[in-house]
Amino acid sequence: MNYWRQQANNLSQRLIEIRRHLHRYPELGYKEFETARYLAQILRQEGIEVREHVGGTGLVATIRGASSGRTIALRADMDALPIQEKTGMPYASIVSGVSHACGHDAHSAILACTAMLLQRYRRKLAGTVKCIFQPAEECPPLGGAKPMIDAGVLADPPVDAIYALHTAPNLPVGTIGIAYGPMMAASDRAKIKILGEGGHGSAPQQSVDAVLVAAHTVVALQSIVSRNIDPHSAAVLTVGQLQAGYRYNVIADMAVLDCTIRTTDVHSRQLIQDKIEQIVDGVTRAMGARYELRYTLGYPPAINDTVAVDQVIKAAEVVLGEDSVRIQEKTSLSGEDFAYFLEQVPGAFFWMGSRLEGDRKQYPAHHPAFDLNEAMLPLGVAMFCQIVEQELFREPLAGGE
Ligand code: NI
Numbered sequence: 001m002n003y004w005r006q007q008a009n010n011l012s013q014r015l016i017e018i019r020r021h022l023h024r025y026p027e028l029g030y031k032e033f034e035t036a037r038y039l040a041q042i043l044r045q046e047g048i049e050v051r052e053h054v055g056g057t058g059l060v061a062t063i064r065g066a067s068s069g070r071t072i073a074l075r076a077d078m079d080a081l082p083i084q085e086k087t088g089m090p091y092a093s094i095v096s097g098v099s100h101a102c103g104h105d106a107h108s109a110i111l112a113c114t115a116m117l118l119q120r121y122r123r124k125l126a127g128t129v130k131c132i133f134q135p136a137e138e139c140p141p142l143g144g145a146k147p148m149i150d151a152g153v154l155a156d157p158p159v160d161a162i163y164a165l166h167t168a169p170n171l172p173v174g175t176i177g178i179a180y181g182p183m184m185a186a187s188d189r190a191k192i193k194i195l196g197e198g199g200h201g202s203a204p205q206q207s208v209d210a211v212l213v214a215a216h217t218v219v220a221l222q223s224i225v226s227r228n229i230d231p232h233s234a235a236v237l238t239v240g241q242l243q244a245g246y247r248y249n250v251i252a253d254m255a256v257l258d259c260t261i262r263t264t265d266v267h268s269r270q271l272i273q274d275k276i277e278q279i280v281d282g283v284t285r286a287m288g289a290r291y292e293l294r295y296t297l298g299y300p301p302a303i304n305d306t307v308a309v310d311q312v313i314k315a316a317e318v319v320l321g322e323d324s325v326r327i328q329e330k331t332s333l334s335g336e337d338f339a340y341f342l343e344q345v346p347g348a349f350f351w352m353g354s355r356l357e358g359d360r361k362q363y364p365a366h367h368p369a370f371d372l373n374e375a376m377l378p379l380g381v382a383m384f385c386q387i388v389e390q391e392l393f394r395e396p397l398a399g400g401e
Contacts, residue, residue: 002319003397004117004385008378011113015377018042019109020091026080026098026105029136029144032057035078039112039133046116055147059133061115065125065392072391073130073154073162073345074384075338076111077104077137079144086368101370103167103354108133110165110380117385127392128157136337140187140298143337154344161308162347163387164338165380169362171326171353173376176316176383178350179328180309182264184302185234187335190259190276192217193292194244194284198253207251211244213289214255218242220283221259224275229268234331236262237272262333264301302339305346312348315386320379326351352380 008015027035036057040050043061051060057078085092085099093099115131132153136144154162171177194214199207218239229235237259244255259276263269273295284291316324328351338349354372356362363369389397 002382002386004382004389005319005378007117008113008381008385011117011381012378015109015113015381016374018112019105019374019377022105022108023091023100024094026093026095026100027078028082028098029079029139030056032078032135035108036133039078039108042112043115046119048115048119054153055135055149055151056144057135058144058148058151058153060153061131061133063115063118063122063125063129063131065127066123067126067394069125069127069392070160071128071130071157072388073132073159073341073347074111074114074388075132075134075162075164075341076107077134077144078108079104079136079138081138081366083366083368087371089371099368101367102138102365103370103372104137106167106354106372106377106380107165110377110384113381114384117381118388124393124395124397126394129388129392130159140335140337141296143299143340145337145340149340149344154341159345161305161391162341162345163308163312163384164347164349165352165383166336166349167354167365167372167376168351169355169364169370169372171351172355173353173357173373174320174379175324175326175353176312176320176350177326177328177353178309178312178348179304179331180306181303182301182331183304183328183349184336184339185262185264185331185333186269186301186339187298188261188263188269188273189296189298190261191294191296192257192259192280194255194257195290195292196251196253196255199251201249201251204251208288210252210255210289213284213287214242214244214257216287217257217280217283220279221276224272224279228271228275233268234264234333235268235272236260236333264331264333266301269301299335299337300339300343302336302342302349304342304348308346308348311387311390312350315383315390319382319386352376352383
């Protein structure tokens with residue numbers, strides 16, 4: 001068995017203990033006070049250099065090698081979700097209405113134990129490893145990555161490459177999922193207010209019907225993805241909400257459209273934003289109405305770097321075996337604020353198989369009954385350590401320190 005996998009297996013009990021502690025006491029984004037304190041304490045006990053309160057509740061553990069070299073960052077998110085847990089497990093959340101329904105408890109436990117292992121091997125390290133525990137991944141549009149970047153987490157020493165993993169309830173334990181290029185989508189929002197002129201339902205000639213303008217606008221908006229976006233590039237525009245009117249015989253003076261926009265490249269992202277404004281402006285003007293448009297940029301698309309993806313695939317083949325890699329042909333259209341890190345430095349985000357086995361039904365992430373297979377925990381540690389070995393170790397480990 002791979003050396004890192006053996007070492008990580010020895011930490012299995014510790015991993016489960018940390019993960020279950022975090023699971024029992026979840027905290028929402030920007031409020032990970034106890035989570036950060038708990039992790040900082042664990043890391044300091046191992047003699048690891050820790051910085052707290054980086055960009056809010058963010059935490060950075062730094063492992064400095066015996067000799068100088070490049071700097072690799074590993075990232076975990078710490079925040080839970082405003083969801084009442086319904087797993088019925090003994091380690092279920094004791095905080096009413098809050099739970100780790102996306103596996104961020106596992107990410108934090110994996111990164112803490114990775115830091116422990118690497119600290120023991122720091123004499124073999126040529127360079128530095130920064131373990132970044134970030135707040136508020138689930139809190140768009142600001143998120144928790146951006147405040148940490150603004151606080152300088154990628155500087156001093158400058159980070160050369162960054163990696164993150166995420167539990168994957170649809171993949172079996174012992175496999176990973178990854179994509180070259182776009183891995184996760186940008187997630188933006190457009191709120192459009194159409195201002196007409198109200199009036200009596202029997203006298204349309206005296207009014208500007210906001211319902212009719214809104215209907216034309218919805219139809220015209222749907223031409224953007226079908227007629228302006230390259231068919232090889234994934235994009236979605238959904239008008240999720242349309243509100244207008246007071247009564248069946250009264251012409252509405254106002255309609256509100258609320259839309260989510262998902263794109264996988266910066267060109268499509270900009271194009272859709274521009275087109276929405278042009279269409280809303282053109283349709284309302286042609287029909288004698290006015291509009292207000294509020295466009296909110298969410299997380300950017302998460303674009304994996306080719307060299308970093310190769311590193312992850314190589315690590316998976318070493319740690320998990322030849323058949324462990326599932327190349328994702330389709331970009332996930334959900335968002336992930338690791339994208340902000342990937343805008344600054346090359347890196348890769350990958351899915352780590354976490355599917356439950358046996359009698360327990362697997363629910364998707366963000367479901368009240370979501371849970372993960374804890375057998376994935378040591379495999380995550382081994383993956384991170386193997387990536388660091390490939391990036392920073394002067395010579396491969398031949399077993400032992
Ligand atoms: Ni998540």
